[in-house]
Amino acid sequence: EADIYQTPRYLVIGTGKKITLECSQTMGHDKMYWYQQDPGMELHLIHYSYGVNSTEKGDLSSESTVSRIRTEHFPLTLESARPSHTSQYLCASTDTGGPSAFFGQGTRLTVV
């Protein structure tokens, strides 16, 4: 059973607020990822990490930032939320020894 958790599941927040989306996994996976999923379902990689103190930007430019201080934790922060940030955010992880990705249940963010 995969154990990767995202909180909150749903968030409605006003423009200009700072928010942090949490992602934690208990599988000891080295690699973690953040995807933004648009209404048409397509997944866009916005950040990834190969391990502690490693963070990289993904294919889709994003105003968010991430950190990886602990193996199990990969939070995503928006310093100043805007309506254009409204989307579903999915966190995932993979083990170095195996290519299958495990996903959290997602955070649906609405910025009003």
Added chain:
Amino acid sequence: GDSVTQMEGPVTLSEEAFLTINCTYTATGYPSLFWYVQYPGEGLQLLLKATKADDKGSNKGFEATYRKETTSFHLEKGSVQVSDSAVYFCALSDRGGSYIPTFGRGTSLIVHP
């Protein structure tokens, strides 16, 4: 770079019909191939995978065969159920490269009773 192309949806079928969702890929290395499923309001779940050419992945009645000669990994099921209604994503992970999962755009499947 790596890419995955899958057929556009929605695919609408009656219960017990045969399902095929086409998927082709481009990769510079030796990828593993996957199908993931996403139910409404949820994250993606691994449905099946194949790690080398001619491997067949299978799970819950779904099957897909890794065809290196046609760079394809088509998803099939002989008899769909209403509960199979979901979005299906084809994906690859390139062992010779970065291992970052690369996803297709997703295909919505709607099964009517």
